[in-house]
Amino acid sequence: MATSPALALRRPGTVAARGGGTLARGVALGYPSLVVLVPLAALAWSSRSGGLMGFWTEVTLPEAVAALKLTLFLSLLVSALNALSGTAIAWVLVRDSFPGKSLLDGVIDLPFALPTIVAGLVLLTLYGPNGPFGLNLAFTRAGIALALLFVTLPFVVRAVQPVLLELDREMEEAAESLGARPVATFRRIVLPNLVPAILSGVALAFARAVGEFGAVVLISGNLPFKTEIASVYIFGQIESGNERGAAAVSVVLLLLSLGVLLLIGAFRHWRTGHDG
C-alpha cells in the first residue's frame, strides 16, 4: 500500500478529509458513543453511587463472588474444550471428505443463528429430567457447561478453518516423506501455524461464554453458590431492585472478561510477533 511520491501529494485522505471525511469521522465517533458508550457510562455511574465502599460491598457479597468464580471457571473450561474440539472439527471439515460434509459445515453456524432461549429450551428438554436419554443434567454445572459448549461451538471452528485451508502442505508432505508420524507432523508443523487462530477463536468463545444468559437461564436452576452464573445473578439483582449491585457486578464481570481477553491477545502477540 505504498504511495508513490506523486500520489502522496494527493492522498485520498486530503480530498475526502473535507466534507465526507468529517462526516465519516463524526459518525465513527458519534454512533458507537451514542449506542455503546453512553449506556455503559450510565452503568458505571450507577455502580459508583454509594461510593467505593458501596461498590466493594456489592462485589464482595458471597453470592456475587461465587457467581463470578463459577462463571470464570466454566467459561475457561468451555473455551479450553472448544480449543480442542473446534480444531478437531475444523480439521475434519478441511482435510477429510465424506458424503454430507458440506451439510455438516453449514450446520456449524447454527448455534450462532439460533436464539439463545431456543437453545436453552431445547437442551433442557433433551438433557433434563424428562429427556429421552435418561441423562439429567438440569440444574447442574455440567448442564451449564453443555449449554455454553452449544453456543460457543462455531467460534474456534470458524477461526481455524480459513487458516487450515490456506496452509501450505509442502512442509507436512516433506515431514511425512521423511518418516514422521502424522501426530508428530501435526504437533510440530501444523499446530504452530494454527495457534494464533485457535487463540482468536478461544477469545471469542470465552467472551461469549462469560456473558451467556438465554441458553443457561433455563437449565441452570438459579441455585446460589451452586449453579448461579454471573449473568443470572445480575438479572436477579435487577429484579430485586438492587440496580446498584447489578451494575457493580456487571462492571467487575466486564473487567474480568476484558482482562482475560487482553491476556489472550498478549499471548498471541508474543507467540506470533504481530497483532494477527
Next chain:
Amino acid sequence: MRRIFLTFMPLAILAAGLVAGARAAVESATLTLVAYSTTKDAYAKIIPAFERTSAGKGVSFNQSYGASGDQARAVAAGLPADIVALSLAPDVNTLVGDGLVPANWDRNRHHGIVTDSVVVFVVRDGNPKHIQTWADLTRKGVQVITPNPFTSGGARWNVLAAYGAERALGKSDKQAISYLYRLFKNVPVQPKSAREATQVFASGKGDVLLTYENEAIYANKKGIRTVYVTPKHTILVEAPVALTKSGLKHPEAKAFLRFLWSSQAQKLFAETGYRPVVKSVGGPVGDRSTQSRGVFTIDSRRLGLRGWKSVEYRFFDHANGIMVKVEQSLGH
C-alpha cells in the same frame, strides 16, 4: 443464485417489518394491566367478561405478566400501567414510595386485596414420600422446590408460611428460624418466580413444591400429574390490586377495579383456583369466611408476624435479612 438469495432475504425482512409497522392499531380506551405470573389464566377470563359489561364496552387491554417483584420494578422504571395486580402488598407499596400509586390504595372494604389463596405442598401423584406436614419437608432425602425469595413474591409467602407454622406449633422465634435453615438445606433449586418453580417441579425435579393453592390447581388443569396437600398451619396469601396514578385518570380503570370485586369476577377467580375475598361467593376451595383455624395471616402478631413492613426488613432485607444468612449458609 447467491445474489438473488442475498438480496431477497434482507428485503423480505424489511418488507415484513414495514408491514408490521404500518399496522397502526386504532384503539379507544386502552388500559394496561401489569400483573404477576400466575394470574394470567384468571385475567384471560375476567377481562373478556368485563368487556361485555356496559362499563367495559370498547375498552381494550394491554397485559404484562411476570414475577411480581420484576413487574413492580418495571413499573417503577417506567413500564406504563393503569392497574397493577401483584402477589404481595409490599410490591405495591414500593410503587407508593415511588409516587406511582396513591397511598390510599388499600383503603377500601377489602384492604386492596382481590384474591386469597394459601400456601400448599404439591407432591407427586400418590404422594410417594408421604409428605403431610412442615416437619416432613425437613426429612432427609426430601427435595423441596421453592422460588428464590429475593426475586419471587411467592417465595416470600412460602418462607413466612413456614415460619408462622412453626410458631403456631409452639416453637420459639429462634427455633422457627432454625427451621428455615433446615428447610432450605433441602432446596436443590430456587427458580426465579412461582410459575417457573411450578415448571421446574413439573419437569421432574423435587419431591414437593411450595406454592400457592391456585397454582397447584392450575398445574393440575394443565395436565401435570400431581396432588396437593394443604398443611394444617399455613398462611393466607393475600394478593393486592391497585390503580396507579395514571390509572386513576381513566374512569374505565376504576370501573375495572370495581368489577374485580363483583361476584361475577370473584366467581371467575374461584374457577381458576383462587379463594374469593367476597363472602358468599363460594368456590371449589372455599372463601375467606370458611378459613380453617390453622390459617394465619401476615398480621398474626402472636406468631411473630407483625405485618409486612417489619417482616420485609427482618426476613428479606437484601443485606441483613434472615434469608440472606440462610442463603449464605447453603454455600459451601
Next chain:
Amino acid sequence: MARHALRLGVLGYLLLLLGVPVGLVFYRTFQHGLQPAWAAVTTPEALHALRLTLLIAAIAVPANTLFGVVLALALVRHRLPGRGLVNAVVDLPLALSPVVVGLALFLLYGRGGWLGGLADRGLRILFALPGMVLATIFISLPFVVREVVPVLREIGTEQEQAAETLGASPLQTFRRITLPAIRWAIAYGVVLTTARSIGEFGAVSVVSGRIAGKTETLPLYVQSQYENFDPTGAFAGSVVLALIAVATVLALRFSRPREEV
C-alpha cells in the same frame, strides 16, 4: 485408522451437541400433529411477536449496516483520532453479557436515569419499541464493521487513489470502486447482524416489559409459553425461529466471501 476415529468423534460430538437438540425442536412441535402446531403459531400473540421481532430487525440491521460501513471507512481510510479506542468500543458488545447491555440501557433511560426525563415528555424508550431497538442495535453493532474492515485493509487504496487522480468525486469513488469490492463482506456482515438481531433475548428481556401483544418478541414469547405450560406453543415459536436460523445459515454459506468448501 486415526482419520476415521477423528471423523467419528467429531460427528458424534456434533450430533449430540447440535443435531439431536435441534431435531428435537421439530419433533416436539409436530408431535401432536400439524394442526396444533399451526394453531399455536398463528395465535394473535404469536403473530404479533413474530412481527415485532422482524420489525426490530428491519430497523436495527440497516442502521448497523449503514453506520457500520461508514465506521469501517473512517477507521481504515481516514486518520481517526483514538482509533484504537473506537475499535475497542465497536468490539465491546461481543464481550458484554446481554443482561449487562439491558441493564445499561435500563439505567440510562429509566426513571432517575440521565435520559429518564424523556419518558415524561412522552418519548417512551424503555418498555417500548425504541428501547428494544436500541438494545438490539447495541448487541449487533460489531458485525458489519468487523467484516468490512479487514477487506478494506486488504484491497488497499490504489484503485481509489487512481480514481481520484482521474477526477472522481469521493462519492463516485465509493460507489464505483470501494463498494463493489466490499459488498460480499457487507453481505456476510448483514447476515450475521440479522441473525443476532432476531435471536436476541437477554438484553431485550430486561428492557421490554413483556407486554403481551406489544413488547413481546418471539424469543420472549417462547419463554413465556414455556412458563405457562404450553410446550407446543413454545416449541412452535422455536421452530419458526429455528427455520429463520436455518435460512440464516444458508445465507452465510452463500455469502462467505473467502473460501470454497
